[in-house]
Amino acid sequence: xxxxxxCPLPASxxxxxxxxxxxxxxxLSGALDPEWxxxxxxxxxxxxxxxxxxxxxxxxxxxxxxxVTIALAGEFSARIEDAAxxxxxxxxxxxxxxxxxxxxxxxxxxxxxGYLAVHGGFDLPAVLGSRSTYARAGLGGIDxxxxxxxxxxxxxxxxxxxxxxxxxxxxxxxxxxxxxxAGPLRVIPGPQRDHFTDAAWQQFIGAEFxxxxxxxxxxxxxxxxxxxxxxxxxxxxxxxxxxxxxxPGDGRPIVLLAxxxxxGGYPKIATVIGADLxxxxxxxxxxxxxxxxVTQAEALAAxxxxxxxxxxTLAAIAxxxxxxxxxxxxxxxxxxxxxxxx
Amino acid sequence: MNPRxxxxxxxxxxxEFGDRIDADLNARVIAARDALAAMLLDGISDLVPTWxxxxxxxxxxxxxxxxxxxxxxxxxxxxxxxxxxxxxWRIPVSFGxxxxxxxxxxxxxxxxxxxxxxxxxxxxxxxVFLIGFLPGFPYLGELPAWMHLPRRSTPRTAVPANSLxxxxxxxxxxxxxxxxxxxxxxxxPVRLFDVSDAARPALxxxxxxxxxxxxxxxxFRRLATAVAAGECGRDDWLAP
Numbered sequence: 001x002x003x004x005x006x007c008p009l010p011a012s013x014x015x016x017x018x019x020x021x022x023x024x025x026x027x028l029s030g031a032l033d034p035e036w037x038x039x040x041x042x043x044x045x046x047x048x049x050x051x052x053x054x055x056x057x058x059x060x061x062x063x064x065x066x067x068v069t070i071a072l073a074g075e076f077s078a079r080i081e082d083a084a085x086x087x088x089x090x091x092x093x094x095x096x097x098x099x100x101x102x103x104x105x106x107x108x109x110x111x112x113x114g115y116l117a118v119h120g121g122f123d124l125p126a127v128l129g130s131r132s133t134y135a136r137a138g139l140g141g142i143d144x145x146x147x148x149x150x151x152x153x154x155x156x157x158x159x160x161x162x163x164x165x166x167x168x169x170x171x172x173x174x175x176x177x178x179x180x181x182a183g184p185l186r187v188i189p190g191p192q193r194d195h196f197t198d199a200a201w202q203q204f205i206g207a208e209f210x211x212x213x214x215x216x217x218x219x220x221x222x223x224x225x226x227x228x229x230x231x232x233x234x235x236x237x238x239x240x241x242x243x244x245x246x247x248p249g250d251g252r253p254i255v256l257l258a259x260x261x262x263x264g265g266y267p268k269i270a271t272v273i274g275a276d277l278x279x280x281x282x283x284x285x286x287x288x289x290x291x292x293x294v295t296q297a298e299a300l301a302a303x304x305x306x307x308x309x310x311x312x313t314l315a316a317i318a319x320x321x322x323x324x325x326x327x328x329x330x331x332x333x334x335x336x337x338x339x340x341x342x
Numbered sequence: 343m344n345p346r347x348x349x350x351x352x353x354x355x356x357x358e359f360g361d362r363i364d365a366d367l368n369a370r371v372i373a374a375r376d377a378l379a380a381m382l383l384d385g386i387s388d389l390v391p392t393w394x395x396x397x398x399x400x401x402x403x404x405x406x407x408x409x410x411x412x413x414x415x416x417x418x419x420x421x422x423x424x425x426x427x428x429x430x431w432r433i434p435v436s437f438g439x440x441x442x443x444x445x446x447x448x449x450x451x452x453x454x455x456x457x458x459x460x461x462x463x464x465x466x467x468x469x470v471f472l473i474g475f476l477p478g479f480p481y482l483g484e485l486p487a488w489m490h491l492p493r494r495s496t497p498r499t500a501v502p503a504n505s506l507x508x509x510x511x512x513x514x515x516x517x518x519x520x521x522x523x524x525x526x527x528x529x530x531p532v533r534l535f536d537v538s539d540a541a542r543p544a545l546x547x548x549x550x551x552x553x554x555x556x557x558x559x560x561x562f563r564r565l566a567t568a569v570a571a572g573e574c575g576r577d578d579w580l581a582p
Contacts, residue, residue, distance in 0.1 A: 019387035022399065024535075024544040026477045127537050137477045137518050139537065191348035191356050236363055237474065239390045239397025241354045263392050263474035271351030274402070299352035300402050307403065 001065035002118070004151040005103065009058045012133035012217070013124060013141040014115075014258075016049040021128050022262045028242060029132040029140070030258050032113055032217065032281025035310050036073040036178070040117035042317045043071030043095050043172050045158065050121040051131040053147065056113050056284075059106025060147060064098035068155055071095045071172070074114020077107040094173030095119070111180075112282025123154035134259060174317050180279045184292035185272050187245070188299060192235065192267035196247070200227040204269055204291060209253065211287045217259040220283055226251030227269060240264040243272035243280065245291075255289075257281060275302035345374075345418035347411055348395075352402055357414050358395040363483060363511065367394045368471050369422035372549045377420035381413055391548050392472050393481070428549040430581035433515070433532050435506050435554045436562035441529035442506070444494075448525050452488055460556055462486055463527065468513060470550040478517040478535025478544040482552055485511050497523030504529050506554065528554075531565035532579055545576060553581065 014037065017030020031037035031054055038048035053060075059076060071094060072078055078090040083101035090096050090104065092114075098104060106116060124131040124141065133141030142151055193201065209224035233249035240246065244256045246266040255272065256264075257280070272280055273294065283289060294302075348356040357374060360367045371391045378398065379389060385404030390397040400410060437460045438445040449456045468482040475481075485508060493509045498521065501507065505516045507524035516522060517534040534545045546552065557565070568574045 019399070021477075021543070022388040023390045023473065023548075024477060025473045025475060025479050026543075128540060128543060136520070137535075139477070188349050188351050191350050191358075236361060236393050237472075238358070238392045238395045239350060239354065239356055241350055241397075241399060243351050261475055262390055263472065268350070271349070271354075273352045296349070296352055296407060300407075303352070303403055 002068060002153040002155065003063040003065055004147060004149050004153065005061040005063050007060040007147050007149050007151075009056065010146040011053050011055045011060055012135075012146055013051050013122060014054040014132045015051040015130055017132050017258065018128050018130040018134075018139075025262050026128060026137070026139070027134060027259050027261060029130065029134045029217075031115070031132075032258055033115075033278040035278045035306070035313075036113070037115050037117075038310060039093075039174060039178065039313060039317070040071050040073035040115035041121075042314045043073065043093065043174065044069050044117050044119040045172065046117060046119065046121055048314070050117065051124060052115045052117040052122070054113060054115055055106065055109060058108050059114070059116065060149075061103060061105045062153075063103045064100055065152075066100050066155075067097060069095050069097045069119035070104065071117050072106065072114060073117070075110035075177075076114055077110075079105045079107065081105065091173075093177050095171040097171070112284045112287075118153075118155055120158040121156040123156040136259075172317055174313065176316075178313060180282060181276075184290040185276050185280060186294045186299065186302065187270035187272050187291050188296065189270050189293055190268070191238070191271070193269060195229055195231045195235070195267035196269050197228050197230045200229070201269070203227060204253075205293055207290075209289045209291075211283050211285050211289065212252075213285045215283070215285050217257055219254045219256045219260055220280075222253045222255065222289065224253075227253060229267065231267075233267065234265055235267050237263040237265040240268065241271065243274070243277050244268045245270050245272070255280065255283075273299040273302060275299065275306040278306075345370075345415065347414060350397060352407075354397055354399045355407075355411065355414060356395050356397045357418055359418070360394045363393050363471070365469055365471075365484075366422075368469070368548070370418075370420075371396050373420040373422040374414075374417045376423075377417035378414065381417070383410065383413065386410075390474075392474065428551060429547070431546065431550060431552045431579050432581045433530050433552055433554050433579060434557040434562070434565060435528040435530045436559050437528035437556055439559065441559070441562065442527040444525040445527050448489075448491065448508070448527065451491055454488070459489070459527070462489065463508075463513070464554050464556055466553075468552045468554075470546045470548050470552060472548050473544055473546065475514075476516070476518050476520055478546070480514060480534070480546045480552070482513040482515075483511050485513060487511075491525060493523040494525065497521055498526075501526065502529065504531070504534075506530060528556075529562065530554075531562055531569050533569055533575070539576075542576075545579070 014031040081087040081103045138144030203225045209222040214221040388399040501522035506528045509524040
C-alpha cells in the first residue's frame with residue numbers, strides 16, 4: 001500500500017488507453033508518451049503497458065506502507081526520506097526500493113511529463129479494457145478522478161521480471177537518459193487541407209507557434225499567425241485522432257492529444273505523425289513548436305525507427321540481468337499499444 | 343459525390359461519402375462499416391462512423407496502408423440493408439420544469455405552446471446518426487424544421503446528466519454532466535452508458551431509431567429509482 005501524502009497538481013493513472021471504443025464516443029486516452037511509460041515499467045520489471053502515474057510540472061508526495069520498488073522516468077528532482085528523517089536524492093531512470101515508512105517526494109519536473117511506475121503495477125480495476133483515468137466521464141484510475149491527498153494505492157502482484165538484476169540486488173537502471181528529438185513536428189497534410197488558403201498553409205509550415213496556457217491532456221491551443229480558412233470554419237463533424245490539428249473560426253490551431261474527443265466539427269489542416277506524438281505530449285505552455293510536412297513513407301520509416309530505438313533502450317535496461325529478445329520486443333509494437341477490436 | 347479517402351495522419355484514414363447531414367449518406371457509412379468489419383482485417387483498432395464518413399484507426403506497422411485503402415474503397419460500395427436489424431427504442435422523458443429549463447423559451451422562440459413542442463418531438467421518429475462527443479452521447483435527427491434554433495448564446499458550464507437537448511436539426515441526450523450550449527427540454531431516467539456492460543456499454547448505436555414518450559415527474563422519479571436499483575434496464579426501453 002502507498003499513501004498519497006500530498007498532491008498539489010493533477011496526476012492521472014495511464015496505460016495504453018482504450019482502443020476499440022472510439023465508435024462509442026470513448027476517447028483513446030492512455031500515456032501521452034508511451035515510450036517513457038514503457039521505460040518506467042521496464043525499470044521495475046513490469047510489462048511495458050502496465051498502468052503508471054503520469055505527472056506534469058510537479059509530482060506528489062507518497063509514503064510507502066510496505067516495502068515497494070518504484071522508478072521515475074522523467075527529469076524529476078525527487079528525494080526519499082526515511083522514517084528517521086534522513087533524506088537523500090532519488091536518481092531518475094533507475095529503480096529504488098522504499099522501506100515501510102519511507103516518503104518519496106517526487107518534486108518538480110523539468111521534462112514536460114514524467115512517469116512513476118511501481119513493481120507489480122497499481123492495483124486498479126480495468127474499465128473498458130484500461131486503467132487510464134478519463135475524468136470527464138469518470139472512467140478508470142481511482143473512481144475516474146485525478147489523484148488526491150489521502151488516497152491509498154494498492155500495489156498489484158508482480159507479473160514481469162524482478163525489479164533487480166537477478167540475485168545481485170543491483171537496481172535496474174537506464175545508462176543514458178532518452179533524448180527528445182528537437183526538430184519540427186512532422187505532419188501529414190489534411191484531412192481538410194483544402195479548407196485553407198495556400199497562404200495559410202505556408203504560414204502553418206513556415207512559422208513558429210507557441211503553446212498557450214490552454215493546454216491539457218485533451219489538446220494544446222497554439223498562439224502564432226492566425227490561419228485563414230478558404231471555405232468557412234465549420235464542417236459536419238468527422239473523425240479526429242490524437243495529433244490532428246484543428247483550426248476553429250478564430251484561426252488559432254488546436255493540436256489534439258490522447259484525451260481528445262472522437263469526432264470534431266472544425267477543419268483539420270494537418271495531423272502530427274505517430275512517431276512524433278510522444279514528444280508532442282511533453283509540450284508545455286510557452287514552448288515553441290514548428291511543423292514540417294512529410295510523406296506517408298517517411299512517417300512509416302519514422303515509426304520503425306522509433307520502435308527500434310525504444311527496443312534498444314529497453315534492452316539496455318535489462319542488460320545487467322538475463323538478456324532480452326530484441327526481436328520479440330520489436331515485434332511487440334510498444335509504440336502504439338494498439339490492440340485489435342472485435 | 344463519389345466516396346473518397348482522406349489522410350488523418352499516418353494511423354487513420356477517413357472514407358468520406360459527403361459533406362452534409364443526410365440519413366441516406368449515414369446509412370451508406372454504416373453499410374461500409376459493416377462490410378469492413380466483416381473483412382476481419384488485422385491491425386485495425388477502431389471503426390468510427392460519423393454523420394457522413396467512416397474513420398478507420400489502424401497500426402501502419404501491422405497493416406499496409408495501400409492495401410487497406412483498396413479494401414476501404416471496396417467496402418464503400420456496400421449498399422445499405424433494410425433497417426430490419428436496427429433497434430427501435432422508446433425513451434421516457436420528463437419535459438419542462440426543473441428537468442427541462444429551456445422548454446418555455448423554446449416554445450416562445452418557435453411561437454408554439456409548450457405542449458405543441460413536446461407533442462411534436464414525441465411524434466418524430468429520430469435516427470441515431472452517430473455516437474460521439476462524450477461516451478454514449480447520441481446525435482439524433484432530424485427535428486421538424488420549425489423547431490430548428492441556434493445554440494444558446496452563452497453555453498451552460500454544467501448541463502445535468504440525462505438531459506434531452508436540441509439545437510438546429512439535432513437532438514441529443516447528455517449521458518454525463520458536461521458543459522453545453524443546447525436547449526434543455528427534459529430529462530430521461532434511462533442510462534445511456536454503462537461500463538459494467540463491457541460488451542455493449544452504449545445503449546444506442548448508429549442506425550437505431552428513437553421515439554421519446556412524455557412521463558410526469560412522479561413516473562420519472564419512479565423509473566430513475568428502478569434504474570438505480572438495477573430493476574430496469576436495456577430491454578425495458580425497446581419499442582413494443
